[in-house]
Amino acid sequence: MAEAKSARAGTRVERPLSPHLQVYRPLVNMVMSILHRITGAALYFGALLFAWWLIAAASGPDYFRFVNDLMGSLLGRLVLVGFSWALIHHAVGGIRHFIWDTGRGYDLKTVDLMSWGTIVLSVGLTAALWLVAVAVK
């Protein structure tokens, strides 16, 4: 074989690769899988926002007002909508993983149903949260 001969000669050869990510049509469970990781990573840095809010409250009225105004601004609210969606999406995705951890829900129909359920629930719950938040203010 050509590869084996070249390898023995000590040269690197282009080996045939198995089909890679980009050749597959994105499926909902693939998208939910990577979204779980992306939202997790986003929350990792989003935790800084929550810490900042707590630290501002502990710092005193003036600095707290400054941070409150910043987070209440249009851009601030946009970031917080993203933060809350990431949190809810990661939580709902986590529940899906807990179900899988029990050994259930591995047939394709259930995988598809739970994957679509994750995105529908996360968007729906985020919208509901903000509607309630705006309504009570």
Added chain:
Amino acid sequence: MSANTNTRMRTPLKNVRRLGSAKEGADHFWKQRMTGVANLVLAIFVVFIVVSLAGADHATVKAALKSPLVSLPILLLVVSAMIHMRLGMQTIIEDYVHNEGPKIALLMLNTFFTIAVGAASTLAVLKLTFGG
């Protein structure tokens, strides 16, 4: 060397490199699940607290955090979330960073970051709870 006498699932080279079993098999997996369950329950409380305090003035927030019913769920979530975050980011780093130097540096940074954010948040809550 006879393969039959070596019953361990570890080659002598792995043994020398100290890459054998660290007797922690499912530890990472289990802690990620435990903190995940804790986060799920605690985050529901904390989201409720944050929404009810959103936009409130300093005096209101300060008074709210004097109550252990408010500060305790926040403190518990901070601890649980930082452990969860550290384990999750560790997996991401190990998946994508293959050069030994940067990998070890990032794993250390990951630990420092989560402990720093956790400690700062905890200190802020304690100051609000016990401060004058």
